[in-house]
Amino acid sequence: MPESWTALLFREMEDNYGAQWTYRWREKAEADQSRSPEEKAEAFNREMEFSMRLWGQALAGLTKEEMRRGIDTCVRTMDRPPNKAQFIRASGHQEKPQGAAYRVNEAYLLPKPTPDPKVAAMRLARMRYALNPLRYCNRWQQVHGMRRWV
Numbered sequence: 597m598p599e600s601w602t603a604l605l606f607r608e609m610e611d612n613y614g615a616q617w618t619y620r621w622r623e624k625a626e627a628d629q630s631r632s633p634e635e636k637a638e639a640f641n642r643e644m645e646f647s648m649r650l651w652g653q654a655l656a657g658l659t660k661e662e663m664r665r666g667i668d669t670c671v672r673t674m675d676r677p678p679n680k681a682q683f684i685r686a687s688g689h690q691e692k693p694q695g696a697a698y699r700v701n702e703a704y705l706l707p708k709p710t711p712d713p714k715v716a717a718m719r720l721a722r723m724r725y726a727l728n729p730l731r732y733c734n735r736w737q738q739v740h741g742m743r744r745w746v
Contacts, residue, residue, distance in 0.1 A: 601663060602652040606644070608667050613677040620677075621647060654680040662687040 609617045625640035655663070666687030670678045678686060692698075 597652045597656045597658065599648070599652060601660070602648045602655070605651065605655075605663060605667065606648060609670075609677055612667075612671045617677045618644075651680060655684065657691065658684070658687055658689050662689050 606617075621643035622640055624643050625636050628639075631639065658666070666683050666689075669686035669688075670683060673686070674682070
C-alpha cells in the first residue's frame with residue numbers, strides 16, 4: 597500500500613476521532629516522565645511512523661474503494677477509533693485464501709477430450725454385462741463374435 601494512502605487514512609481518522617485516535621501513540625510516548633517535551637514529541641512521531649508502517653502492511657491488499665468504505669463505515673458505526681482488524685472488516689475486504697488446497701487445478705482448465713464412440717460402446721457393453729450377465733451374454737457374443745469377454 598502506498599505511504600500516501602496510509603497517511604491519508606491517519607489524517608481522516610484524526611479528523612473524525614480527534615484525540616481518541618492519537619491517544620494510542622501519545623500514551624506510549626509520554627509514558628516516561630523523565631523526558632523533555634521535545635523528546636516526547638520525537639517519541640510520539642516515531643510511534644506514529646512505526647504504526648503507519650504496520651497499518652500499511654496490514655492493509656496492503658485493500659483497494660481505494662475498500663479504504664473509503666472502511667473509513668465511512670467506521671465513522672458511521674463506531675464511537676471509538678478502530679484497530680486494524682476492525683478496519684479491515686469494516687472495509688468489506690475478502691481475503692483470498694492461500695495454500696495448495698485453494699489453488700485451481702490446471703487439469704480442470706484443459707478442454708475435455710472427445711471419446712472414441714467404439715471404445716465408449718465397448719465399455720458400456722462391459723458395464724451392462726457386469727450388472728446383468730445373463731441378459732447380455734447372447735448379445736455380447738453376437739456383437740463381438742466371441743464366447744466370453746476379457
